[in-house]
Amino acid sequence: MSDTTSATRPSRRAATLAGVAAIGLWGSLALLSTSVSRLPPLQVLASTFAIAALLGLARVARRGGGALRALRQPPSGWLLGVGGLFGYHALYFYALSAAPPVQVSLIAYLWPLLIVLFSAALPGGRLRRRHVAGALLGLAGVWTVLAAAGDVGVRAAHAPGYLAALGCALVWSTYSVVQRRFADVPADAVTGSCAATAALGLAGHLALEPTVVPSAGEALGLLALGLGPAGAAFFAWDHATKHGDLPQLGVLSYGAPVLSTLLLCVAGRAEASPRLLAACALVAAGGLVATARVARVGPGTQNNTCIDN
Structure with missing residues (x-):
């Protein structure tokens, strides 16, 4: 192993841990969202992303940097950032209005699997069997969680919602993978994308929705969303x-809907079941498979030497 590889590995590991x-x-998004469910969705979008921008x-x-530092990125970076953040959420809200939430969630959560597949197209990328196997196990776990919530059958009348949900998966997975090409753009640039997303959300809210004055509890919910799953999470x-x-991040992303359901159970807003436990086991197994390294023993190889399969 070269010194360069050793030097860069901790940075890659730390970045993966940030993911x-x-x-x-x-995983806390669903629970926090229940505290603002009375508010119009685009109003929530504009409010939370404004908090994220702040x-x-x-x-x-x-x-010690200037405010304009957050805006310093190429036009293609702006297109990717705003398109990813606003595009995903706009499609998701539309999908929820046009199709049942169980089916919407199931289709939208194809994005972790797509990240695993798309990442192989990056320079130096390689699609490994363990990544695909882990992603499929994670997808099975999400299917198990969502199937427990109700009927997962499809209906032609809901086709626009299904297509929007598929758009969510494509937009977010593409955004996540293409980000690699903007590795030199600092994370502060997300500030500008959040501000633009908030502005677009506000315009849509004023054009399409009535404004609802939030209560004290709802204001706290908006603040928590803007600081957490709609704020720090994006940075x-x-x-x-x-x-x-990226492949490991794609597989580990399947933990979000399972964690979300667990938190809802702890808060008394969902009921724990054997199916939920089975889903957790599938997602955990997918993560272990995707991150495992296979030990190969042969001539000139020590027993504790591990390499990727």
């Missing part, structure tokens, strides 16, 4: 997708 933190924060500006100011994910292990 795990983002996935953990996204969080980003605070990060820049804390390190962490930006760093992870640019510098971490």
Whole structure:
């Protein structure tokens, strides 16, 4: 192993762990969203991303950088950032209005599997059997969770919603993988994308929705969403997708819906069941398979030498 590889590996590991933190924060999204379910969706989108933009500006100011530093990225970076953040959420909200949430979630959560597949197209990328196997196990776990929530059959009347959900999967997986080509753009650039997403959400809200004044509890919910799953999570994910292990991140992302369901159970908003435990086991198995290294013993090879399969 070269010194260069040894030097870069901790950075890659730390970036992957940042992605795990983002996935953990996204696991709280459903529970936190229940506290603002009375508010119009685009109003929630505009509010939470405005808070995320302020969080980003605070990060820049804390390190002594100017506010314009967050806007310094090429036009293609702007297109990717705003298209990824706003495009995913706009499609997701539309899908929920046009099709049952169980089917929408099932289709939208194809994005971790697509990340695993698309990452092989990157320079130096390689699709390994363990990544595909882990992603399929994770997908089976998500299917198990969502199937427990109700009928997962499809109906022609809901086709627009299904297509929008598929668009969600394609947009987010593409955003996550193409981020690698913008590895030199600092995470502060997410601030500008969040601000633009908030502005687009506000325009859509004013054009399409009535404004609802949030209660004190709802205001706290918006703040928690903006600081967590709709804020810090995107900064962490930006760093992870640019510098971490994309196939592993794709597989580990299946933990978000399972964690989400577990938190809802702990909060008394969902019921624990053997099916949920089976889903957790499948997702955990997928993560272990995807991150495992196979030990091969042969002439001139020590027993403790591990290489990727």
